[in-house]
Amino acid sequence: MTARGRYITPLAWQAATILALIALWQWAALTYPAVYLPPIERIAQGYFQIWHGDLLHSALLPSLRRLGAGFAIAILVGCVMGVVLGSLRSLDPWVRPTIEYLRYIPAVAILPASLIVFGATDQMRIFVIAFGSVFPVLIAATDGARRVDPILLDVARAVGLSTAERLVRVVLPASLPSIFSGMRVALSIALVMMVISELIAADDGLGFYILRNQRLFQTANVYAGVLTIGTVGLGLTLALLAVEKRVLSWHRGWRGLTETGRG
Amino acid sequence: MDKSAAMNEPILAVDNLTKAFPAGATPILNGLTFRQEPGQFVAVVGPSGCGKTTLLRCIASLMQPDTGSVLHRGRHFDNPPPWLSVVFQDYNRSLFPWLSVRRNVAFGLRGSGANDKRVDEALRAVNLEHAADLYPWQVSGGMQQRCALARSIVVSPNLLLLDEPFASVDAQTRIDLQDMVMEICQTMSLSALLVTHDIDEAVFMADKVVVLSTRPARVVEEIAIDLPRPRDQLATKETPEFLQLRHRVYTLVRKQAQKLSR
Numbered sequence: 001m002t003a004r005g006r007y008i009t010p011l012a013w014q015a016a017t018i019l020a021l022i023a024l025w026q027w028a029a030l031t032y033p034a035v036y037l038p039p040i041e042r043i044a045q046g047y048f049q050i051w052h053g054d055l056l057h058s059a060l061l062p063s064l065r066r067l068g069a070g071f072a073i074a075i076l077v078g079c080v081m082g083v084v085l086g087s088l089r090s091l092d093p094w095v096r097p098t099i100e101y102l103r104y105i106p107a108v109a110i111l112p113a114s115l116i117v118f119g120a121t122d123q124m125r126i127f128v129i130a131f132g133s134v135f136p137v138l139i140a141a142t143d144g145a146r147r148v149d150p151i152l153l154d155v156a157r158a159v160g161l162s163t164a165e166r167l168v169r170v171v172l173p174a175s176l177p178s179i180f181s182g183m184r185v186a187l188s189i190a191l192v193m194m195v196i197s198e199l200i201a202a203d204d205g206l207g208f209y210i211l212r213n214q215r216l217f218q219t220a221n222v223y224a225g226v227l228t229i230g231t232v233g234l235g236l237t238l239a240l241l242a243v244e245k246r247v248l249s250w251h252r253g254w255r256g257l258t259e260t261g262r263g
Numbered sequence: 264m265d266k267s268a269a270m271n272e273p274i275l276a277v278d279n280l281t282k283a284f285p286a287g288a289t290p291i292l293n294g295l296t297f298r299q300e301p302g303q304f305v306a307v308v309g310p311s312g313c314g315k316t317t318l319l320r321c322i323a324s325l326m327q328p329d330t331g332s333v334l335h336r337g338r339h340f341d342n343p344p345p346w347l348s349v350v351f352q353d354y355n356r357s358l359f360p361w362l363s364v365r366r367n368v369a370f371g372l373r374g375s376g377a378n379d380k381r382v383d384e385a386l387r388a389v390n391l392e393h394a395a396d397l398y399p400w401q402v403s404g405g406m407q408q409r410c411a412l413a414r415s416i417v418v419s420p421n422l423l424l425l426d427e428p429f430a431s432v433d434a435q436t437r438i439d440l441q442d443m444v445m446e447i448c449q450t451m452s453l454s455a456l457l458v459t460h461d462i463d464e465a466v467f468m469a470d471k472v473v474v475l476s477t478r479p480a481r482v483v484e485e486i487a488i489d490l491p492r493p494r495d496q497l498a499t500k501e502t503p504e505f506l507q508l509r510h511r512v513y514t515l516v517r518k519q520a521q522k523l524s525r
């Protein structure tokens with residue numbers, strides 16, 4: 001704890017670093033005017049435009065909708081399949097090789113194929129996001145489900161729970177710590193896939209916004225779009241961590257105790 | 264089924280039970296036979312690792328024996344019957360760490376009644392109302408064991424299976440838990456099957472002690488314990504009858520232990 005405390009910079013210093021970076025940029029932009037170095041106020045203007053008005057509806061919200069849908073599908077499919085595969089050992093040898101193979105396909109590589117299947121539609125983009133982010137969740141859920149203490153499953157059986165009930169009431173909650181770490185990885189992949197899917201044959205979304213401004217040489221807006229994606233990623237990650245903290249409050253206490261117990 | 268016939272059936276009849284891991288290997292349980300009458304408190308003692316937990320899992324229908332049968336009031340069950348409850352050996356592993364003590368107890372009712380009156384009663388019976396909203400990992404080992412006990416009695420079972428329930432708590436807690444279990448069995452007129460390797464505990468608590476051999480386990484002898492109830496930790500354990508019975512069981516178990524070391 002104390003060792004870690006030494007490395008936490010006070011908030012004031014963190015803010016100072018950011019301000020210094022902004023000042024440096026601004027100095028460079030004023031000293032060496034260039035297309036790729038727009039002044040900071042232009043970038044800021046573009047950035048704030050994205051968060052309300054027309055751009056909100058044509059760039060930010062479509063992106064968030066796709067990201068939400070794709071990520072939600074990934075979580076749902078990943079949890080259900082993972083919990084089932086992790087608990088029903090007999091299924092494992094049949095399904096495992098396929099999953100192990102699929103997880104090594106970079107999601108970007110299926111973009112052209114999904115464009116053929118779905119066309120330049122929302123479904124195509126949602127599919128690509130879901131495909132990219134499902135594997136970390138799936139694998140984490142499978143691992144978590146495999147590690148469930150068999151005594152807990154005995155308790156559930158002794159109490160009269162059916163197989164399906166045991167999956168939902170014992171295996172799923174016991175796997176949640178593992179699932180959440182999978183979801184954190186999945187979220188960053190989902191964000192990447194969202195941007196990439198919007199660079200191809202799109203007419204809205206943040207990716208499209210960046211691409212169009214690049215074609216119009218509106219460099220400030222390009223940077224504004226990039227910064228917005230960063231903000232979205234940071235915000236969603238913080239939100240996920242907040243949910244995790246709530247849902248897994250038992251886990252930190254429990255693990256803390258068993259680990260100090262083991263000494 | 265005829266009601267009067269059901270009344271006369273033993274609550275548990277274990278007949279010629281055999282179990283091997285894997286099937287076909289040297290058996291762990293080999294032709295085990297005994298019965299338990301309704302209301303009876305039976306203790307099964309045997310050397311460590313002889314297959315007591317395996318026996319209990321077969322009796323609970325969590326596992327099917329290779330040969331032989333387990334009949335509950337004359338009937339066979341593929342899954343644990345609803346009027347049977349189990350307290351597992353590793354109590355700290357048998358509680359759900361993500362559920363509060365109260366919800367762990369409610370799990371015995373398949374979690375259906377988090378606010379059920381029966382949950383309150385079970386918590387009161389084991390003296391755990393004050394810790395109902397804590398997580399199991401926040402309470403002491405003895406309290407965890409009482410939580411597991413409350414979960415097993417919340418359904419008002421007829422038969423309670425206890426797998427070395429007091430093995431890993433301190434001496435005073437152990438004594439308190441013994442008294443608590445005996446009192447609960449008395450007031451709920453529960454039949455209990457206690458697996459233990461503690462001979463004092465077996466003789467003190469049971470109406471009948473079943474002594475198992477080393478692996479492959481079979482029944483060496485059944486000893487009726489006709490000490491009067493209620494039993495008292497001091498008075499009962501000082502009576503000559505208790506000491507005699509203890510001596511008999513101890514001699515039998517030691518003979519098994521010597522076989523093991525040879």
Ligand SMILES: Nc1ncnc2c1ncn2[C@@H]1O[C@H](COP(=O)(O)OP(=O)(O)OP(=O)(O)O)[C@@H](O)[C@H]1O
Pocket residue numbers: 284285291310311312313314315316317318352
């Ligand atoms: N599912 C299983 N598969 C393979 N072997 C098993 C299985 N369950 C138990 N065994 C083996 O059977 C033997 C008896 O185990 P069991 O847990 O029934 O003994 P026990 O008398 O309860 O032991 P303890 O006194 O340590 O509680 C052990 O050697 C164990 O390794």
Ligand SMILES: [Mg+2]
Pocket residue numbers: 315316317352426
């Ligand atoms: Mg055991």
